[in-house]
Amino acid sequence: MPSNAHEMPIEFVKNRPELVTRLLEDEFGVDLPPYEHADMASENCTRFKTTNFYSDRVVALRDGSQALMAVIAEVQRREDTRKRYSWPVYIATVRQNLECPVMLIVFCPDEKTAVWAREPIDLGQPGMRLVPFVVGPDEIPVVVSAEEARELPELAVLSALAHGGEEEKILVACAEGLKTLNNDDFSVYHDYMVSALRGAARENWDALMANPTFTYQSDFARKYISEGRVEGKAECVVSALRHRGLHVSDEVAERISTCTDPDQLDTWHARAFSANAAEDIFDNPGASTPDQ
Structure with missing residues (x-):
């Protein structure tokens, strides 16, 4: 399961595709086509039955239904030589699927990884190199x-x-x-x-x-930040689980809402971002009382 730190920049791209276009234009000086809107496209980069490739996110810049350009957004938290082989696959496959030019933007949380990601990838064919657009700390406006x-x-x-x-x-x-x-x-x-x-x-x-x-403006936001109120923390746990698409049963929701230990709620909240099921946030899912 990807970590919360890995997922969040990609969550940002999903919620606001314009994030990648803003960075490409303002930080890298890329001239984008005069597109009508930006939306999410399939992340499936599979071409061969024996191997599946999935990028983190793909943003399509469209004029109506016609894709004018696509941007693959990746998060890279450490050096991984395999990505130097899979990234060109992503680009080639998205290019074939959408029939438009494709660019790659990589989010790196630290400068060491960003330096590695900026290294050109030699594709073998003379004159063909892939140089990703890398967003490290220095590229964040x-x-x-x-x-x-x-x-x-x-x-x-x-x-x-x-x-x-x-x-x-x-x-x-x-x-x-x-x-x-x-x-x-x-x-x-x-x-x-x-x-x-x-x-x-x-x-x-x-x-x-x-x-x-x-x-x-939000009542929930005020509750969340005001003096660490228990009810606000409980709502955060449930909200985080549902935001990730996990089913929260009445029993799980009740157990969370009736917990009066703010530290326990903080623990459950942290677990909510990596749990495979809502019940997994509990040390003992079958227990009827909050974990100590």
Whole structure:
């Protein structure tokens, strides 16, 4: 099961395909075709029955139903020589399936992995090399404008994680962007922020969330950040499970909602992002009382 840290940038692309087009245009200077809209295309990159290949996400830039260009979005957290063989397969297959040019953008959380991912891939044929567009910490733009954060909250979250320790106004802009999200997305994005921020950035974020003058549009969001209220934490657990497409039975929902231990709820919330079934968040799924 992919980790939460692996899934979130791809979740951002799924929720907002414009994220990859914004990065390609602003950070890499790519001239994209004058497309009408961007949507998700199939990630299945299979051509041979004996081997299945799946990219993380594929964004199609379309004019009506016609694909003008496709962008494969991948997350790479460490060096993996196999990707230097599978990435060209992704591009060739998506190109054949959609009959349009294809580009590859790779999200890397650290600079060491980004340096590796930027290395050209020699395809053997003279003059044919694949050079991925790599988004490392240095390629994440600094978002300090509340207006920009509201327009593209996913980019604001990435900015906060990459640069949030530098200026508090980056975190303020991100918080403004989170205001625009629905309850489920707010829960997932905020959890990702809390788990990934470190040091001064985490301290500043916690202080911002506790500031009574900073109000959220969502009742759920206010409940989530106000004094660690147990009911808010319980709703977060259920929301995270359902956001991942897992079935939450009445019994599981009741067990979560009746738990009064905030630390236990935090544990269940963390497990919700890797569980194969809702019941898996419990140490003992058959137990009738909260785990200690």
